Amino acid sequence: MSRTLFGIILSLASAASFAANSTLASIAYSHGATPLSVATFRTVLAVVILFGILRIWRVPTRLPSRLRWQAFGLGILLAIYSFALLAAVSRIPVALAVLTFYLYPLFTVIGAWVTGQERMTLSLGAALVAAFVGLALALNIGGGELDSFGVGLAVTAAVFNTVLILLNRHLVGDTDSRPISLHMLFSGTIGFLVVNAVVGSFPMPDTTAGIAAFIGVGLFYSFSIIAFFSAISMIGPVRTGILMNFEPVTSVFLGVVVLSQVLMPLQFLGAAIVVGAIVFAALNKAR
Numbered sequence: 001m002s003r004t005l006f007g008i009i010l011s012l013a014s015a016a017s018f019a020a021n022s023t024l025a026s027i028a029y030s031h032g033a034t035p036l037s038v039a040t041f042r043t044v045l046a047v048v049i050l051f052g053i054l055r056i057w058r059v060p061t062r063l064p065s066r067l068r069w070q071a072f073g074l075g076i077l078l079a080i081y082s083f084a085l086l087a088a089v090s091r092i093p094v095a096l097a098v099l100t101f102y103l104y105p106l107f108t109v110i111g112a113w114v115t116g117q118e119r120m121t122l123s124l125g126a127a128l129v130a131a132f133v134g135l136a137l138a139l140n141i142g143g144g145e146l147d148s149f150g151v152g153l154a155v156t157a158a159v160f161n162t163v164l165i166l167l168n169r170h171l172v173g174d175t176d177s178r179p180i181s182l183h184m185l186f187s188g189t190i191g192f193l194v195v196n197a198v199v200g201s202f203p204m205p206d207t208t209a210g211i212a213a214f215i216g217v218g219l220f221y222s223f224s225i226i227a228f229f230s231a232i233s234m235i236g237p238v239r240t241g242i243l244m245n246f247e248p249v250t251s252v253f254l255g256v257v258v259l260s261q262v263l264m265p266l267q268f269l270g271a272a273i274v275v276g277a278i279v280f281a282a283l284n285k286a287r
Contacts, residue, residue, distance in 0.1 A: 007234030011243035014227035019098075019250035021220040023258055024213040025086055026094050031210025034203045035086040038217055040192040043082065045218035046225055047185045053226075054178055061179045070171055071180045074164060075187030078225075081160035082188070084153045091150030095255065098248045099135055100154035105241035106132060107162035117169060118236060127281035130273060131245045137270025138252050165241065169232055177233040181226060242281045249274050 088097040112118035205211045231240045249271045
């Protein structure tokens with residue numbers, strides 16, 4: 001299997017896993033958990049799992065001093081975007097939070113073009129526009145009052161994730177991203193633990209279903225974050241960002257199966273547009 005194909009598979013798997021993570025977080029909230037407790041637990045678990053994997057594979061985890069501190073700095077960005085998105089999910093419907101968060105592929109394209117990391121093409125721009133229009137259709141949640149603060153949290157998550165993607169590609173380059181991801185997750189964990197100490201509480205779900213969802217969030221997130229940064233180092237931030245549009249499509253599917261949400265025909269049309277844009281962009285970029 002080629003490096004490019006493996007990177008594409010990792011991106012899609014990461015996207016589906018992130019969708020499962022958001023769905024389970026919503027369930028955990030309904031049983032007593034909070035965004036902070038969920039964010040803290042899943043980041044701690046991700047650090048432990050990644051560290052164990054690297055030890056088993058005998059991958060060196062030490063980084064040069066400058067690179068280590070840069071990774072720690074990126075970890076703070078990771079923590080901010082992670083908490084902002086989880087907080088948005090607690091205030092507005094998951095579909096709206098994910099849709100708003102998915103402004104980040106557009107931000108990433110613009111940022112990569114401005115910084116010279118990627119070349120903007122007409123076909124790539126058209127694919128991004130089509131993907132965003134498809135998302136708007138697929139994740140249409142109907143009427144109701146908008147929580148402007150919740151939407152603002154999702155936009156904040158999109159902005160910080162864009163900066164994280166671009167800086168991570170510049171930092172990692174063609175080197176192994178796993179030790180850098182470990183340091184990022186470690187600094188994010190320290191940040192969350194400090195905040196928890198200041199808050200003085202760590203709400204947990206009070207039912208068996210809630211606890212299962214809580215643990216599931218950590219497991220899916222651990223896989224997602226490792227696969228995500230590995231994919232960036234293989235196929236670049238723009239293509240990874242485009243393929244990650246599979247996440248909201250998966251969120252629609254999980255909403256039907258897990259959360260019993262009803263989809264309208266127009267939403268299925270939007271999902272088809274997104275998938276088509278993803279495949280077109282990936283094949284065009286590969287050529």
